Amino acid sequence: MxxxxxxxxxxxxxxxxxxxxxxxxxxxxxxxxxxxxxxxxxxxxxxxxxAPGETTVSPPAFYLPNQLERVTGWEAKRFYPYVHPARTMEGGLSVAQxxxxxxxxxxxxxxxxxxxxxxxxxxxxxxxxxxxxxxxxxxxxxxxxxxxxxxxxxxxxxxxxxxxxxxxxxxxxxxxxxxxxxxxxxxxxxxxxxxxxxxxxxxxxxxxxxxxxxxxxxxxxxSRHLRYRAMGEKLLSHVPHEPHPGVFILRGGDGDLRFLRNEMAVAEHLRTHRGFRIVDPLKTDVPSIIAACAGARVVAGVEGSQLVHGVNVLQAGGSVLTLQPPNRFVSYYKYLTDRDQQHFGFVVGMPEGDGFRIDIDEVERTLDLMPV
Structure with a gap:
């Protein structure tokens, strides 16, 4: 093509x-x-x-009890369905594509x-x-x-x-x-x-x-699944890669504000205890970003555009773990992982000042639920 x-x-x-x-x-x-x-x-x-349409059935997401009760707002401007994310995360939905x-x-x-x-x-x-x-x-x-x-x-x-x-x-x-x-x-x-x-x-x-x-x-x-995977394979063809535990992609202060106050603490914990790599896409060139993400079994970070660097090259059977602000829950990556035979999990943070905080123990327990 x-x-x-x-x-x-x-x-x-x-x-x-x-x-x-x-x-x-x-x-x-x-x-x-x-x-x-x-x-x-x-x-x-x-x-x-x-290309023809089809009907798919969504699998459930991986998450701990009481997470969805923390959600106070969700992105309803661009991402279908424009409803509380609970039904989407529970799975079992018949979706007309x-x-x-x-x-x-x-x-x-x-x-x-x-x-x-x-x-x-x-x-x-x-x-x-x-x-x-x-x-x-x-x-x-x-x-x-x-x-x-x-x-x-x-x-x-x-x-x-x-x-x-x-x-x-x-x-x-x-x-x-x-x-x-x-x-x-x-x-x-x-x-x-x-x-x-x-x-x-x-x-x-x-x-x-x-x-x-x-x-x-x-x-x-x-059709969209196949074109997306072909795009990922093109990117992977430029870098040597072997499977590794995962990558945490920092969001920082770029884009729409989703300020995780303990972002570096979460990232460093996963690096120390699970062997994750940490990538700051605002300070790293694209070849280095793709090289770090290639082969990851898990792509983790605050829900947002920066995760696409890792999702692009995530293989079937891999997992995406999003850290969600309670006042702006977005389900977008769940639709992609459903399409591409991957797994989706999330942790919802607690509000703190002008941002939110994520419980590191909840991150660990959620990852333990996922096939990583």
Whole structure:
């Protein structure tokens, strides 16, 4: 599934300038008519199933009694299902995983992080530009966009989801993603990951597409599982690795605040008593991070994007242990481990000041429950 841009038409020579008021027309309609916009996929000239859906049954998570009673809040903005995590963690849920789908739309404008055609739009970034551009310099015969709003906003989502969809984009057109800007800079570690994964996307802030392919690729079906595992194997091919007990990936103060007050104490305990490696991804380059994570039987740390470094290369039968703040429980990694034949466990902390604290004994007892 490597990129082969040569079989599709790249931006036309000479950068012929085109003019469009598509973004301003959208803004005017929204402000004056107050009507909801039409999603671009709904006006596709063609749509098709790339891979079938399926129904899966979720296994239970590993956790101690009374952990879920500590949960006072959970992430309900982005991660389905938008309910208290208890039912998800108990397991036994029958989950309908939808198909992976493609959509072909003709004559589409890309303007500052949004796609437009007529009254339809599709947002690739979370916030529109106050003064969107009207000059478009690139024209592309056929492109496929693999980036998403969440992937452009959060590193973990970019690596776990957008990079997986890149393989589909390579088969459908020139793989395109939005170019970085002051509002949405390129993630610091993205270039190194793209290099090791062989990703060569075309980064654009504006363009006119004669044909554009979009995807529905959010379901954890077999196709997504296989593409994710293939991505992990590409990363592993760059480093020597042997099985080892586990890796604790520090979160520190990066990203949305989830301040584990005794994070280093937990990490050092696991290093001393269980032989875990400790990785600080904010102070370590990508090759060293992957080398440390490769072969780990357990990936542990505060729930958050930084865990993706280890989850990417975790093998079937491995385990993920998340340390959850009581006021922001997120079930996301449970869906990935269910999909990839891995195990999921968690410990919920107790609030302390502007953060939370984790009981090290509870970490030990939870790990004893897990097949590590």
């Amino acid at each position: 490597g990129s082969d841009i040569s079989k599709f038409s790249a931006p036309s020579a000479g950068k012929r300038h085109k003019w469009t008021l598509a973004a301003y027309k959208y803004m005017a309609r929204k402000r004056l008519a107050r009507n909801s916009s039409i999603d671009l996929k709904s006006i596709a000239s063609k749509s098709w199933d790339i 939808g198909p992976t789908r493609g959509y072909l739309i003709k004559d589409v404008w890309l303007v500052d992080g949004a796609l437009y055609k007529g009254k339809a739009s599709h947002w690739l970034s979370l916030k529109p530009s106050t003064f969107p551009r009207v000059v478009v310099e690139h024209e592309i015969e056929r492109a496929a966009i693999y980036c998403t709003q969440n992937g452009n906003s959060w590193f973990g989502t970019w690596l776990m989801e957008d990079c997986v969809t890149y393989a589909l984009a390579c088969n459908e057109g020139v793989p395109v993603t939005t170019a970085p800007s002051a509002r949405y800079p390129l993630f610091t570690q993205a270039p190194a990951y793209e290099d090791w994964l062989g990703m060569k996307p075309l980064r654009l802030r504006s363009a006119f597409f004669r044909e554009l392919v979009l995807f529905d690729d959010q379901s954890n079906n077999q």
